[in-house]
Amino acid sequence: MRRAISNKEVVLGVTGSIAAYKACEIASRLTEWGVRVTPVLTHAATELVGPATFEALTGHRAITALFEPLQNPEVEHIAVATRADLFLIAPATANILAKAAHGIADDWLSTTLLATRAPILFAPAMNANMYSHPATQANIETLKARACHFVGPDEGRLACGDTGIGRMADPAVVLEAALPLLANQNGLAGKRVLITSGPTHEPIDPVRFIGNRSSGKMGRALALEALVRGAHVTVVTGPAKTPLPYGVEVVAVQTASEMADAVLARAPDADVVIGAAAVADYRVENAAPDKHKRDGEPLTLTLVENPDVIAQVGAAKRDGQTIVAFAAETEDLIENARAKLTKKQVDLVVANQIGVADSGFGTDALRAALVTPDGAAEDLGLIAKDELAARIFDRIAPQSDRSGSLSSM
Numbered sequence: 001m002r003r004a005i006s007n008k009e010v011v012l013g014v015t016g017s018i019a020a021y022k023a024c025e026i027a028s029r030l031t032e033w034g035v036r037v038t039p040v041l042t043h044a045a046t047e048l049v050g051p052a053t054f055e056a057l058t059g060h061r062a063i064t065a066l067f068e069p070l071q072n073p074e075v076e077h078i079a080v081a082t083r084a085d086l087f088l089i090a091p092a093t094a095n096i097l098a099k100a101a102h103g104i105a106d107d108w109l110s111t112t113l114l115a116t117r118a119p120i121l122f123a124p125a126m127n128a129n130m131y132s133h134p135a136t137q138a139n140i141e142t143l144k145a146r147a148c149h150f151v152g153p154d155e156g157r158l159a160c161g162d163t164g165i166g167r168m169a170d171p172a173v174v175l176e177a178a179l180p181l182l183a184n185q186n187g188l189a190g191k192r193v194l195i196t197s198g199p200t201h202e203p204i205d206p207v208r209f210i211g212n213r214s215s216g217k218m219g220r221a222l223a224l225e226a227l228v229r230g231a232h233v234t235v236v237t238g239p240a241k242t243p244l245p246y247g248v249e250v251v252a253v254q255t256a257s258e259m260a261d262a263v264l265a266r267a268p269d270a271d272v273v274i275g276a277a278a279v280a281d282y283r284v285e286n287a288a289p290d291k292h293k294r295d296g297e298p299l300t301l302t303l304v305e306n307p308d309v310i311a312q313v314g315a316a317k318r319d320g321q322t323i324v325a326f327a328a329e330t331e332d333l334i335e336n337a338r339a340k341l342t343k344k345q346v347d348l349v350v351a352n353q354i355g356v357a358d359s360g361f362g363t364d365a366l367r368a369a370l371v372t373p374d375g376a377a378e379d380l381g382l383i384a385k386d387e388l389a390a391r392i393f394d395r396i397a398p399q400s401d402r403s404g405s406l407s408s409m
Helices: 018-032 051-058 077-083 094-102 108-115 128-132 134-145 171-183 217-228 256-269 309-315 333-344 385-396
Strands: 009-014 036-041 086-092 120-124 154-157 163-167 192-197 232-237 249-252 272-275 282-284 303-305 322-329 348-353 365-371 377-384
Touching: 009 018, 009 051, 009 077, 009 108, 018 036, 018 051, 018 086, 018 171, 036 051, 036 108, 077 108, 086 094, 086 108, 086 171, 094 108, 094 120, 094 134, 120 134, 120 171, 128 134, 128 163, 171 217, 192 217, 192 256, 217 232, 217 385, 232 256, 256 309, 272 309, 309 322, 309 333, 322 333, 322 385, 333 348, 333 365, 333 377, 348 385, 365 385, 377 385
Parallel strands: 009 036, 009 086, 086 120, 192 232, 192 272, 232 249, 272 322, 322 348
Antiparallel strands: 154 163, 282 303, 348 365, 365 377
């Protein structure tokens, strides 16, 4: 998704909350991704963080006042408002929310918010009582009605010492919320994407289980790519360690049977179904209700096959639906993927190598190939999981046809 946002421009508005320091990380990350960042600090923000910090992080002058001597015309509020791809206000105080809601324009930031037609994303940060005050809530609803976007706030310990809702969302979460707005891709707009992710845990007893090392990183990459392309994304996930992106509908499960039930209930409404989860092929036939105690004797487990989730989705596939399966293999990668493609009745199989140090569960990259129903295989070599996610969506949904279904491969 970085390729979709490079060379974009973000106006990063920083207001007078103690959370202003978090904006430094946001500015740094956006700049690393190739985004031009124009930092704008209100007078109150400059009492908490210095303009020089943002200038060093972004390589661009920080705007701190509406009328500045020798101001460059290129950073005047109308010029910036016109060319910006996104206005990100992080942190957003109750004061800036009130100004924006009521059209008050008494400083550079509030003036430019009135002039821009770019998407606006607020990341609120304030005392819990201020946030819950009817005036603040009314202002938020007014801004949402005008198509402004919000991320957070979170609940936790606040700078004032109180505990409650009002903490600015983590910078990583703010960035994830900004990505779809900044990328402005709509190839999957109006489409519903259903993804399975992570491992499943099949209980032996209340303490032990049969599982695998799946981290959920591939599922996360797929979900974020689908969000950036404008889709509504649902992820049915086993107990993975990797958090899913902001904006995803999450359905948490533990076992393969639970995953099958969750997926089959939602698959008929999905335009794209991607089976990236490492679903356990077997479960214990009779899991013990109590913890098994060691008694010096061998423990024998009888295993029975779990349902094949993606095969069931493939058997019930409807017209216009696209189904993608993953094939994690230790050998005969392409041959096994071709067999899985036929058996599961899917449109694409992502064959990926496991059992090697640089590819597989828990890594940031995979040795992968894309296998299509005609038997063709595109060897991608060692590829980062986020780039692999982009290649998958490039293949299955390059654009929507006039009927509204996904283009065929």
